[in-house]
Amino acid sequence: MQAEHGAARSVHVVDDEAMVRRSLTLLLQAAGIEARSYGSGEDFLRAAENGLPFGCVLLDIRMPGMDGLAVLRAMAARGLQLPVVVVTAHGDVPLAVEAMKAGACDFIEKPYAGATILRAVEAALGRGDEALERAREATEAAARLATLTPRETEVLQGLVAGRQNKVIALDLGLSPRTVEIHRANVMAKLRAGSLSEAVRIALAAGLPPAPPAARRGG
Template sequence: MTAAKQVVYVVDDDQGMLDSTVWLLESVGLQAIPFTSGRAFLDACDADLNACVLLDVRMPGMGGLNVQEEMRTRGNVLPIIFVSGHADVPIVVRAFKAGACDFIEKPYNEQLLLDSVQQALSRFEHSRSGNSDHDGLLSRLASLTPRERDVLLPLVQGYTNREIAEQLDISVKTVDLYRSRVMKRMQAERLADLVGMAIAVKLIDPLHLR
């Protein structure tokens, strides 16, 4: 599938952000289709396209998480990348639990966004042909030391570094060190990535997080 045939639905009520995101995507040969409301997107979305969705979390009327829920109800499995200026852990967990493939904070790095979009499109194609990254994820998880796993669990559950230090009776500086190692071993650039991985391998139960 060539880039020209790949579609990115961009849903954001901020017209300036919407315009700049569409321009960015089109600059690399992707077809970007903009919407300023979740309802308008749902009415026009073609779930049979080789596409992904860039979806703002906070919008008037129908927010991004509600749009995601409606997509699932309709059997629409297009991959979703959430963007938000407020990426707190409960929102990230809820998004990933419902199947989001990434969560990017505003203001976003342009290359980071483009990489995420390309990965989403690629994974969607692979999923349609039965491929999965699940085994690789399990392998990375198995490579963690016991102490790294001790830090990983409360980290993805939403505890702060100081709270983790108190739980494990170690210094905050040591938690910082282990946190860095965990992110590197798991190939996670952001906490949102790590939360998604932990849910994907059923390491944590989203229903029992903080």
């Protein structure tokens, strides 16, 4: 289940030590950041089942029961797309590297300064904002792509492949003039002011590649 894509951003503090959760929550709230805390990886994942405000996760790597690595893997399996900053004990760099391989965007070693936590959180929230923007762009691009007819989609595939109108016409068995008309319709429906913008929209929407160009004898 994905996090809710709203305007609010939260930091989800996952740590088995109550004092750590409290100090991190107070630190974040003093910086004007909403913070929610969870005493175990299991608690965090249960909360995620009902949807979480978008933001980032401060995740302790060493916890009884489900440790941080297991939480990261469970997040990936469930499609829970939140940037994660892993908190590790001194000397746990190999574990931190494993965490980054599992999807964490950063790690912090204990003991840490409050300023270090806040910098890492701001960077992670920035990554989250970028991911949200990419998701919004992909959704909008897919909606525009859905307005194209099958033939217009084929013309767009040819354009994305870098083919000229006359080549697309030959591949599709159309006249160059007909391809020009379809191309104009594609640009209008995608609300693209240039070919490069049309290509960007097509790529954002995950447009499948065009079939190979037709073989032409010489």
